[in-house]
Amino acid sequence: MSSDVVIIGGGVIGLTLAYKLAEEGVSTTIVERGEPGREASWAGAGMLPPGNFEKAKTPAALLRGLSDSLWSDLSNELLERTGVDNGYRSSGGMEVRYQSDESLSNEIEKWKLEEVPIEILDRKQLKQKEPLLSEKLTKAYFLPTMHQVRNPRQLSALYAGCQSRGVQFLLGQPVTNIKREGEKVLGVETLNGSINCGHVCIATGSWSGQLLNSLEINNSIKPVRGQIVLLRSQQHSLKHIIQRGSQYLVPRPDGRILIGSTMENVGFNKTTTASGISSLIQFALELVPELASATVEKTWAGLRPG
Ligand SMILES: Cc1cc2nc3c(=O)[nH]c(=O)nc-3n(C[C@H](O)[C@H](O)[C@H](O)COP(=O)(O)OP(=O)(O)OC[C@H]3O[C@@H](n4cnc5c(N)ncnc54)[C@H](O)[C@@H]3O)c2cc1C
Structure with missing residues (x-):
């Protein structure tokens, strides 16, 4: 078997690359050890921070700005092509702090330098914008151009989009080795045979370290649960994404609210824990006491590529 490009890993990164390569007429194969889009890309909360490609100063800000500018067209195109609405919406997002928390001024300065639209909110304005928030929150800013997407839907749309463009899938097949001759990569090996190709893209998220190590490429990629x-x-519905540092509430239009997330270095362990779940619920109830009567529908964990 052969293909111009083999992409290892069918998460959001692998699927999106394949979708775009196929648009350019490049023959592309995704080799995925499980099912497409069932790891970090499925587990994520779908918050899409705003950016400004023209004003961005750091590599990460450039990527964020570029990504921000591509989402709308990509979402419309996928909807037209596949009929799947990925739930891409501009819900706006706010960063909030208690009185005793450190000031938000550095963050505010950073957004202003990037010329991303931002509103600084005093207590009264915060209450008007999001009436359910605790009175104890005193500092906040609002990013009106923050978006969200429904991860499982985005992955279904990408998978269907790839199939419609003729991307080949080899599912349930872990890549065990990257074939090479000196510095040149020749293809990939799986338990059921090998695929020759001109280019290999490693899009294996948290698991990328192992394949990169086999190519003697130094890296420090590790899973962060x-x-x-x-x-x-x-x-009790919220209108906007609410963040306090690394923890957040993401309200969906159907009344669901995601509470995220922990950041844990526990290896390749995707279980949920009593302390992790209780810390998230405590965080949510402190921010929005009315959520005490909400139903817990589900819990899960995923491994971010850190
Ligand atoms: C709880 C949580 C919340 C998050 N929230 C957000 C958010 O709000 N906004 C945001 O932008 N990001 C968020 N993220 C981060 C985001 O989900 C990830 O950065 C993104 O999904 C990484 O995509 P990926 O395709 O690189 O990895 P993955 O989705 O993990 O895909 C990697 C794929 O590679 C496959 N694979 C691994 N090894 C092999 C092999 N040897 N052979 C073949 N296949 C292999 C895996 O099975 C998997 O399908 C969150 C992550 C988590 C866990």
């Missing part, structure tokens, strides 16, 4: 609690609350 993130746990999530999904609540359902018909009476």
Whole structure:
């Protein structure tokens, strides 16, 4: 078997690359050890921070700015091509702090330098924008151009889009080795045979370290576990994404609210824990006490490529 490009890993990165390569007429194969889109890309909360490609100063900010500018067209194109609505919406997002927390001024300065739209909120404005938030929150800013996407839907749309463009899939097949001759990569090996190709792309998320090591490419990629609690609350709905540092609430239009997330260095362990889940629920109830009556619908954990 052969292909111009082999992409190892069918998460959001692998699927999106394949979708775009196929658009250019490049024959592309995704080799995925399980099913496409069932790891970090499925587990994530789908928050899409704003950016400004023209004003960005760091590599990460450039990527964020570029990504921000591509989402809308990609979402419309996928909807038209596959009929799947990925739930891409501009919900706006706010960063909030208690009185005793450190100031937000450095962050605010960073957004202003990037010329990303931002509103600084005093207590009264915060209450007006998001009435359910605790009175104890006193500092906040609002990013009106923050978006969100429903991860499982985005992955279904990408998978269907790839299939419609003729991307080949080899599923349930871990890549065990990258074939090479000196510095040149010739293809990939799986337990059921090998695929020759001109280019290999490693898009294996948290697991990329192992394949990169086999090519003697220095890296420090490691899994960072993130746990999530999904609540359902018909009476108490939030309007915007609410973040406090690394923890957040992401309200969906259907009344569901995601609470995320932990950041844990526990190896390739995707279990949820009592302390992780309880810390997330405690965080949510401190921010929005009315959520005490919400139903816990589901919990899960995923491994971010750190
Ligand atoms: C709880 C949580 C919340 C998050 N929230 C957000 C958020 O709000 N916004 C945001 O932008 N990001 C968020 N992220 C991060 C985001 O989910 C990841 O950065 C992104 O999904 C990484 O995509 P990926 O395709 O690189 O990896 P993955 O989705 O992990 O895909 C890698 C794929 O490679 C496959 N694979 C691994 N090894 C092999 C092999 N040897 N052979 C073949 N296949 C292999 C795996 O099975 C998997 O399908 C979150 C992550 C978590 C865990």
